[in-house]
Amino acid sequence: MRLHDTFTRSQVDLPPPPGPIGIYWCGPTVYQRIHVGNAYAVTVLPLWLKRWLGELGYETTLVVNITDINDKIYDAAPGASARLATDATRWYIEDTDRLGLGRPDVEPTAVATVPDQIEMIRELVERGFAYESDGDVYFRVAQFPEYGRLSGQRPDQVEEQEPNPRKEDPRDFALWKANKPDEDTWWESPWGKGRPGWHIECSVMSEKYLGPQFEIHGGGLDLVFPHHENEIAQSRALDRPFARIWMHNGMLRFAGEEMHKSSGNAVTLADALDRWGRETLLLFFLTGHWRKPLDYTDATLTAAAARAERIRDVFRRPSEQAAAGEWEAFADGLEDDFNTPRALAVMHEWRDHDLLRRALRVFGLDSLAEHAVAPDEVVALAEARLEARGRRDFGEADRLRDAITEAGWDVRDAAEGYELVPRR
Numbered sequence: 001m002r003l004h005d006t007f008t009r010s011q012v013d014l015p016p017p018p019g020p021i022g023i024y025w026c027g028p029t030v031y032q033r034i035h036v037g038n039a040y041a042v043t044v045l046p047l048w049l050k051r052w053l054g055e056l057g058y059e060t061t062l063v064v065n066i067t068d069i070n071d072k073i074y075d076a077a078p079g080a081s082a083r084l085a086t087d088a089t090r091w092y093i094e095d096t097d098r099l100g101l102g103r104p105d106v107e108p109t110a111v112a113t114v115p116d117q118i119e120m121i122r123e124l125v126e127r128g129f130a131y132e133s134d135g136d137v138y139f140r141v142a143q144f145p146e147y148g149r150l151s152g153q154r155p156d157q158v159e160e161q162e163p164n165p166r167k168e169d170p171r172d173f174a175l176w177k178a179n180k181p182d183e184d185t186w187w188e189s190p191w192g193k194g195r196p197g198w199h200i201e202c203s204v205m206s207e208k209y210l211g212p213q214f215e216i217h218g219g220g221l222d223l224v225f226p227h228h229e230n231e232i233a234q235s236r237a238l239d240r241p242f243a244r245i246w247m248h249n250g251m252l253r254f255a256g257e258e259m260h261k262s263s264g265n266a267v268t269l270a271d272a273l274d275r276w277g278r279e280t281l282l283l284f285f286l287t288g289h290w291r292k293p294l295d296y297t298d299a300t301l302t303a304a305a306a307r308a309e310r311i312r313d314v315f316r317r318p319s320e321q322a323a324a325g326e327w328e329a330f331a332d333g334l335e336d337d338f339n340t341p342r343a344l345a346v347m348h349e350w351r352d353h354d355l356l357r358r359a360l361r362v363f364g365l366d367s368l369a370e371h372a373v374a375p376d377e378v379v380a381l382a383e384a385r386l387e388a389r390g391r392r393d394f395g396e397a398d399r400l401r402d403a404i405t406e407a408g409w410d411v412r413d414a415a416e417g418y419e420l421v422p423r424r
């Protein structure tokens with residue numbers, strides 16, 4: 001199994017099973033209903049990867065954090081950020097549960113790990129990698145020569161982050177922020193009342209649950225700089241080897257534009273699920289390679305719905321045993337940088353129910369294999385319609401078709417008379 005690594009810009013092999021494989025994925029900042037693009041980045045991709053590695057015989061631990069201390073939350077609910085973060089955490093769990101992919105092994109929150117974060121900041125100050133300034137604490141980028149390597153920037157030309165006069169150097173970034181009057185949550189620290197900056201929580205939580213060195217760190221492409229660059233600096237400055245492979249997924253595009261949480265064009269996961277259903281949405285995500293942008297449009301979702309229907313159709317017909325080597329063709333696609341479109345193309349050729357069900361299970365899509373049986377009254381309507389057609393009473397046949405539709409089923413003409421398919 002190999003994966004593309006942002007840090008070395010190359011494909012990197014995983015150790016042989018069973019690993020263990022520690023995976024840390026940057027999770028959501030909780031201040032609103034999660035958007036569909038963000039749900040792919042923080043839930044679908046890491047859980048699929050975990051499920052596939054499990055299929056290969058790996059022991060995995062997946063940690064996806066919940067950022068419940070952040071400027072965005074303070075801005076969204078001035079004076080009431082704690083309440084909003086609690087509510088939005090619940091929405092996030094509710095909405096992503098509907099994807100039916102299970103949950104990460106650990107979902108730590110920033111709030112629950114503040115003491116650990118203070119401890120790591122103290123260590124960075126003690127060793128000269130950070131300094132206090134007016135109740136804030138900043139990381140001293142000049143002390144870490146590797147800075148900029150992940151994002152491909154020269155250390156002396158790194159982009160400035162959150163400009164402010166309290167920094168020694170414009171490249172420095174905040175580890176701790178002194179409490180501001182409109183911020184309703186704060187913690188005591190050696191530098192006074194305040195709260196951690198955003199980046200430190202991930203260095204702390206990954207180490208707490210996966211140890212100082214782990215296999216995979218993931219997140220959206222938008223996190224490469226500054227977030228992940230800063231995580232590397234914090235952890236490696238203190239001699240933690242940290243992540244071995246860096247995975248960054250491409251962004252979902254909405255009508256050709258990148259879907260960022262801040263833009264008005266975003267669709268929530270709940271809306272996407274209400275409109276398309278989880279099977280269509282998951283199949284849509286399968287059609288894209290995780291490193292590339294994916295276009296979320298009516299046309300691409302409609303095409304995904306048709307794919308789902310094609311797969312359901314396979315299970316309405318007799319199983320045909322696959323030739324030897326078919327599973328390997330599917331696995332080859334996923335072992336080659338988790339290429340889901342390639343694996344999906346292989347699956348679409350299959351008529352072997354057992355094989356297809358096993359592959360669908362990796363992606364939480366084995367529900368497509370559930371053979372739907374129409375209730376007796378719908379079967380009776382379909383029988384009556386067949387009879388009406390036999391005596392060429394097409395008016396009555398059409399009336400019966402409408403009644404079947406109203407009951408939630410589609411009737412299709414087939415060689416053996418008719419076929420009843422649940423409407424979705």
Ligand SMILES: [Zn+2]
Binds near residue numbers: 025026202
């Ligand atoms: Zn992070």
